[in-house]
Amino acid sequence: MKDGQPMKYGLTDAPDLVTLFRDRVAAEPDTEAIAFLADSSDLSGGLVRWSYARLDAEARGRAAWLGEHLPRGSRVLLLHPGGLEFAAALFGCLYAGMIAVPAPLPGRYRHHRRRLAAIAEDSGAAAILTTAKELPEVREWMADVGVAAIPVVAGDEPTDTDPPSLADPVALDRTTTALLQYTSGSTGAPKGVVVRHDQLLFNAAEGMPALRWHGRAGGWLPLYHDMGLNQLIWPLLHGDGCVLMDPIAFVRRPVSWLRLIDAHDINMSFAPNFAFELCVRKVRDEDAAALDLSRWHLAGCGSEPIDPTVLTAFAAKFAVSGFRAEALAPVYGLAEATVYVSGHPGRPPVTHRVDLDALARGAFVPAASDDRQAREVVSCGPPTGACEVRVVDPETREELPEGQLGEIWLRGRSISPGYWRRDDENAEVFGAVTATGEGCHLRTGDLGALYEGELYVHGRIKDMIIVHGRNVYPQDIEQELRAQHPELGKAGVVFGGPGTVVGAEDEASAVVVTHEVSKVPADRLPALAAEIRNTVGREFGISVTAVALLKPGAVLRTTSGKVRRSAMRDLFREGRLTALYQDPQGVKDSHG
Structure with missing residues (x-):
């Protein structure tokens, strides 16, 4: 292993992302670049670590295969559960001059599988990179949804490529397209946002100082998600390294995210609003008292409507852990802007x-x-x-x-x-x-x-819903209902507009409330629905046309956790939304 060399480039003057990353490899070959918690029950022994040199070699190996089988500029679908193999596949695509298309694994839900098929078709994917473990699932999905026969390769399986002949990066520049970041599809069909090397480098150069970026990053965010992708790329370019965990491990046990932050000195970790809310509800007080979150100085919250009451509750609950309210940083961004637009850490949320x-x-x-x-x-x-x-x-x-x-x-x-x-x-x-x-x-x-x-x-x-000429914002109603009715679950969708409830007295101003409920007896549901109507009328001065109370998990979400408002509206309008209880109009009753 050669000795480290001085860095030649920074974010502002690097000719492309790969040159900057390879510059980092040359400067710090033995420094830990990325680690993945393969076993969330073992915070130390369950961690798999790669140095910059190891990640570089893994990326060059994948680039060698891609360069031998595909023309430059081909789109490559990346289907990984997260962690090390995804990082190797992403940089392998960049090294070879391919266009990476990060996407979630097919899963078992039909709408997720169809969305992934739409991404494969829309991008014109010429190959798929995955892992040996996920290979059978990917092949089964391809056969099930009729995806065109294209090569599917497990990057972690041994190949015939001789290590000394591993591919060197091809010539690139800032105008080269690096990846297609597909939108969540929360308001329509997913679209591939074209992201070039220049956007990635410039956004990082502006975003890191604005967010006071320093120290180790990490967390559970899916790496196909735009915020999760930045949480991987930024620390790798900056030399901070990152520690990642499986998103499913977080959902099953939210405290595992906080324990990861504590155990591995993570200073920066981002998540959507629902993750902070889940920690408030699910983490036991005794577990919070055992944590040390004093080194977590950038807790970015974004990706979906931010509820300030959730941020206040999170700061209060984890004050015992040493967490400071000024670490919370509500942020705004979107894939079309290479994620980061604005955010202000270092003060309690305003x-x-x-x-x-x-x-x-x-x-x-x-x-x-x-x-x-x-x-x-x-x-x-x-x-x-x-x-x-x-x-x-x-x-x-x-x-x-x-x-x-x-x-x-x-x-x-x-x-x-x-x-x-x-x-x-x-x-x-x-x-x-x-x-x-x-x-x-x-x-x-x-x-x-x-x-x-x-x-x-x-x-x-x-x-936005227009009711008798007034603008009504559905997230305001949803937030107020959850604040006043603890029996409601964590997800609800309010929608309206022409055609929502066919035959209603005023179709154009129809307003529908659908919401999950948790552990509510059947004989309590009619009264709860009436109380929901009263709350909306009292707080917002509008009449609710219909209420549908749903079982937990019934509200459709995108792969990044956003509610699929338009899809829920369509289900209701078409009479395909199964409810535990509903008022007389517009929706099927599961008991009928």
Whole structure:
């Protein structure tokens, strides 16, 4: 093993991502690059570690096979459970000049299997990289859904490639496409976001200082998810290393994530809102008291609507563990912007109680008094150099002043050039022009406001319900219902609009509440449904057309944990949503 060499490049001047990573390999060949907790019950002995040199060799081995069998620029579907093999496959694709397509394993649910088939077809995948353990599942899925016959290779199986002849990286530059990051599909068919080397390097160069990035990173996030992918790539480029665990291990036992952070000196770990909420509910007080989370200085929360009450509860519960509220960093990002847009660590989360009546009129105004109906909304920090941020009226395309709610538009080097093979859509989504003629904006589809120099995100435009001319935001209703009715489960979906309840007195203003319930007796369900109606009427001044109470797990989610609002609306409208109890309109009763 050769001695370490000085780093030649940084994020701003590296000619491409692979050159920077190989520079890191040369500088720190024996330094631990990545570790994976193969056995979550054994925090020390269950950890498998790879140095930078080992990861480089593994990547070059995969690159050698890819270079021998595929032309440059081919799309390669990466189907891995996470951890070391995924990292080797990703960098193997980059070394060989291929386009990586990270995706979840097929699983057993039909909608997940169909979504993966759509990704394979849309990307034009020429090969699949997986592991020996997952190979039978992948082949069975291909046969089941009729995926075209393409090579499927287990990267961790021995090959005939002679190690001394392992492939060196091909010539690349910042304009080379590195990967296709497929969207979650929470509001439609998944689309492949084209991400080039320049977007990855620039976003990291802006995001790391803004988030005060230093120390070891890690956690359980799926690596095919955009936030999980950054949690892998950023520390590898920065020389920090990362420690990963199986997402399923976290879901089964949330305390395992926190124990990983404690045992392996993890300083930075990101997760969606639901993960923090799950820890509040599931981690026992005695387990919290046994943890040391004092070194966790960046607890990023994003990917789905952020509930400030969850952040407050998390900070309170784990104060006994040494966790500090200022470690919590609500962040905003999306795949189309190479993930990071804004976030502000180093202070407790900043929130405002926003007047609900004003919100219904599109104004972001703090409630003047405690007796006003209001919603607590959390800041995602001030815009940073990663993107220019504007809030725009989606109809007139006029830029809105501070304190007005509109569509978030972004512009800058972090923005993807577009969706893969979607030229008809790209001009509208990635080339939006304001009323004053300023072009090249990404229309995010997210609602938000700038207030006192900070960005507040408040749902999706497609999800907004208009009731008798008033704007109603479904996540506000869902949050209020869970706050007032502890019997409700962790997931619910409110939706509405024309055609939601056919035959309703006012179809255009129909509002439907669907929500999971947990351990509620059957004879209690009618009264609970009536109480839900009363709460929505009292707090929001609107009538609920229908209520459907569901068994746990019935709310559809994407692979990244977001509720599939449009899919739930379709199930309800088509009469295919099976409920434990429902009011008379629009949905089948499981007892009938």
